[in-house]
Amino acid sequence: MSQGSTHEIIIVDDDPAVRDALSVVFSLEGYHVTSFGDGQSLLTAARARTPSCIILDVQMPGRSGLDILRELNAQDYAAPIFIISGQGDIPMAVSAIKAGAHDFFEKPFDGDAVIERVREAVAARRKRAEDRGSSRLSYRFPGADLLTPREREVLEQIAHGASNKEAGRSLGISPRTIEVHRARIMEKLEARNTADLARIVFSESER
Numbered sequence: 001m002s003q004g005s006t007h008e009i010i011i012v013d014d015d016p017a018v019r020d021a022l023s024v025v026f027s028l029e030g031y032h033v034t035s036f037g038d039g040q041s042l043l044t045a046a047r048a049r050t051p052s053c054i055i056l057d058v059q060m061p062g063r064s065g066l067d068i069l070r071e072l073n074a075q076d077y078a079a080p081i082f083i084i085s086g087q088g089d090i091p092m093a094v095s096a097i098k099a100g101a102h103d104f105f106e107k108p109f110d111g112d113a114v115i116e117r118v119r120e121a122v123a124a125r126r127k128r129a130e131d132r133g134s135s136r137l138s139y140r141f142p143g144a145d146l147l148t149p150r151e152r153e154v155l156e157q158i159a160h161g162a163s164n165k166e167a168g169r170s171l172g173i174s175p176r177t178i179e180v181h182r183a184r185i186m187e188k189l190e191a192r193n194t195a196d197l198a199r200i201v202f203s204e205s206e207r
Helices: 016-028 039-048 065-072 087-098 111-131 149-159 164-171 175-189 194-205
Strands: 008-012 032-036 053-057 081-085 103-106
Touching: 008 016, 008 039, 016 032, 016 111, 032 039, 039 053, 039 065, 053 065, 053 111, 065 081, 065 087, 081 087, 081 111, 087 103, 087 175, 103 111, 111 164, 149 164, 149 175, 149 194, 164 175, 175 194
Parallel strands: 008 032, 008 053, 053 081, 081 103
Antiparallel strands: none
């Protein structure tokens, strides 16, 4: 995969009004914007180059946002992928997070908030790439191999006492999405609460 523009945003939505609105918002901020009305066009582009960020509608004719996430192997994709979700699509947005989406925007969205969250996500992704291999956890505890890379990042934050808001700020994820990851981590590690989670992580990994 070739190195793409460090300031390219790819927007995928079958609604031209949404594509146009987001394109204007990001273009005014100096980003190069590429927009598509279908998922196949995104797959072709995303396999040829790596943008700074992808914004993907969850509900589209044919391949849904979830289908695209799976085909892109979103858990390991090099750029954050945000899902656009209508209010009635929240369960699907949660499924998208589990499938590797970085976070989601709920319609109607605020342009300034979208820009800020994308900036935070891109900066957090860059920092994590620079810090790769410097985790403070050993991951020798039972169930560690069940965690996705994103869940490990969230676990490191909450195991060291970060609140959902603090963890979200550090990772460029909304507190609501941190809570989704927290619930999945606790389920996988069979932890009853945060204190139990810390006990599992530290007592087992330090043996």
